[in-house]
């Protein structure tokens with residue numbers, strides 16, 4: 001990737017995430033002076049290897065900035081009732097400011113029921129309908145980490161959102177939909193494209209801001225991008241060469257775009273950092 005001549009400005013997710021972590025660490029220290037230690041409870045059910053890696057990273061990230069984290073590793077055959085009981089206990093624990101149940105859950109557990117059991121005031125992922133509803137009408141307590149991180153990247157890149165044409169590809173509950181709502185709240189004119197969109201390129205070519213959150217390597221090519229646009233690549237895929245890649249043909253698109261995020265080193269580290277932000281914000285709210 002580094003050997004590709006680029007014209008687009010690179011939006012460096014690693015560097016921005018680092019500065020966000022530094023800020024969180026300062027806020028943790030300020031709370032410590034008042035006797036408050038922010039706490040994140042992570043719950044993992046089963047042995048999904050990808051989930052195990054994500055959870056390990058979350059615990060490590062917390063330790064780095066001084067957030068106290070706990071990890072409940074529950075066996076794959078944990079009953080839904082037992083998981084719900086654990087969540088009730090975490091909801092009541094004053095040392096816990098954020099709760100995160102790693103998804104996906106084993107098939108015998110109703111994911112929706114589990115998310116809705118988490119107190120909206122501790123919903124570190126921002127997936128509870130109360131926070132989703134607040135995202136629609138006002139100020140949520142928590143915002144989903146990935147689209148929240150994208151907003152921070154756009155802010156950092158100095159991309160004008162007010163009145164801009166924003167196109168989001170993907171309509172999932174964890175990325176596409178909340179991303180569209182956040183861009184709308186920031187004053188953009190938002191189009192959401194998805195698997196049933198008829199002429200994807202006709203939409204993307206209008207975009208001042210293009211966010212790709214699909215899961216298909218090279219879905220977005222240079223001819224689909226408006227010159228000078230800001231292109232955010234949320235996708236995380238394994239390319240044919242086994243390497244991590246996004247949804248955007250980086251080599252081609254970076255010759256057209258004005259600013260672009262790389263994969264790896266773009267949205268991924270920001271998603272991790274925003275979980276820490278959500279946790280410190282919750283602890284600060286609790287301390288008020």
Ligand code: NAD
Nearest residue numbers: 146170171172175194195213214215234235236267268271
């Ligand atoms: P998802 O599978 O839930 O949703 C994918 C969306 O893409 C769907 O809404 C679908 O309609 C749309 N889509 C599929 N094919 C399409 C096509 N040909 N044209 C236009 N739209 C199409 O996925 P998700 O959970 O939203 O994740 C999307 C991608 O982002 C994945 O690669 C995932 O790994 C990645 N991701 C990355 C991070 C990160 O931190 N970097 C976080 C979450 C997800």
